[in-house]
Amino acid sequence: MLDLMNAPTQTSPSTIAPVITARGLAKSYDRRTMILRSVDLQVLPGERIALIGANGCGKSTLLKCLIGLHPISGGELDCLGARMQGRGSRAERQRLRMQTGFVFQKHCLVRRRTVLSNVVHGLFGAKGSWRAFSHSVAPDSWRQSALDALSAVNLAEKAMFRADALSGGQQQRVAIARALVRRPKLLIADEPAASLDPVSGRNVMDLFQRLCTEQGITLIYTSHDMKHALDYATRVIALKQGRVLFDKPSAKVSQSDLNETFDG
Structure with a gap:
C-alpha cells in the first residue's frame, strides 16, 4: 500500500530556484565595444544547455561572466545564490567556484604528474588546498574523492599513470573527473x-x-558541432552579435534557426 504520509511531495517548476538568472547582462572590455548586450536568461537545476553561435558572438565571454571569472559591465546576475554585481565580492566568487566545475577544449593537465594528482588538483581553492598539489600529500578523503571521480569516468585503473601516457579522449575524461571531484x-x-x-x-x-x-548536475556547454548541440542538450541558446537570438528546447530548433544563427 502506498504510504501517503511519507510520499515525496511534488514540486511545481515555478517553485524551483534557478541555478542562474541574468537580466540585461552586458559586458564590454574597453567601454567602446560591447561583447554582450542585454542578455536575459534563466537556467533551472538539471538542465543541459548548449550555447551556440559564430566565432566572436560572445559565447566564451558569457560563460566566464556567469561564473565570476570576468566582471559584468551592466545588468543583474545571480549564479548559485551569488549576486555578481560587477565582479562580485571575493567571498561570493570563492563560494561560487567551489560549486562549479570547469572543462575546456584544452585539457590543461600537468602532463608529468599522475592522473590521480591531476584530479586532486580540482580541489585547489578549498581550505588547506596547498595539499591538492599532489595526491601524495592530499588528505585521504580527497584521494578517495578523486578515485571516485575517476571511477565515474571509467578511468580508475589509470590513476597512477602519467597524464601524458593517455590518449586525447582519456585526457579529456581526466579533465572531467577533475571538475567532478x-x-x-x-x-x-x-x-x-x-x-x-x-x-x-x-x-x-x-x-x-x-x-x-x-x-x-546542471550543464552549460558551447559547441560548434550542431549535432552535439541538438543531441545532448535539453535546450539550445543561440547568441548573435552579443544578443540572444533564440532560446528553445533542442527538439524545436529548426534548420532555419541554425541558418540564421550562422548567417553573416
Whole structure:
C-alpha cells in the first residue's frame, strides 16, 4: 500500500530556484565595444544547455561572466545564490567556484604528474588546498574523492599513470573527473569535444549526458558541432552579435534557426 504520509511531495517548476538568472547582462572590455548586450536568461537545476553561435558572438565571454571569472559591465546576475554585481565580492566568487566545475577544449593537465594528482588538483581553492598539489600529500578523503571521480569516468585503473601516457579522449575524461571531484552543482564546458576525433568526441558528450543525469548536475556547454548541440542538450541558446537570438528546447530548433544563427 502506498504510504501517503511519507510520499515525496511534488514540486511545481515555478517553485524551483534557478541555478542562474541574468537580466540585461552586458559586458564590454574597453567601454567602446560591447561583447554582450542585454542578455536575459534563466537556467533551472538539471538542465543541459548548449550555447551556440559564430566565432566572436560572445559565447566564451558569457560563460566566464556567469561564473565570476570576468566582471559584468551592466545588468543583474545571480549564479548559485551569488549576486555578481560587477565582479562580485571575493567571498561570493570563492563560494561560487567551489560549486562549479570547469572543462575546456584544452585539457590543461600537468602532463608529468599522475592522473590521480591531476584530479586532486580540482580541489585547489578549498581550505588547506596547498595539499591538492599532489595526491601524495592530499588528505585521504580527497584521494578517495578523486578515485571516485575517476571511477565515474571509467578511468580508475589509470590513476597512477602519467597524464601524458593517455590518449586525447582519456585526457579529456581526466579533465572531467577533475571538475567532478568537488561535487559541483554546475558544470561549465567550453568546446569540450573540439580537439577530439569524432568517436572520442561523442564518447565525451555521452559521458557528460550520463553523469549530469545521474548526479543532477546542471550543464552549460558551447559547441560548434550542431549535432552535439541538438543531441545532448535539453535546450539550445543561440547568441548573435552579443544578443540572444533564440532560446528553445533542442527538439524545436529548426534548420532555419541554425541558418540564421550562422548567417553573416
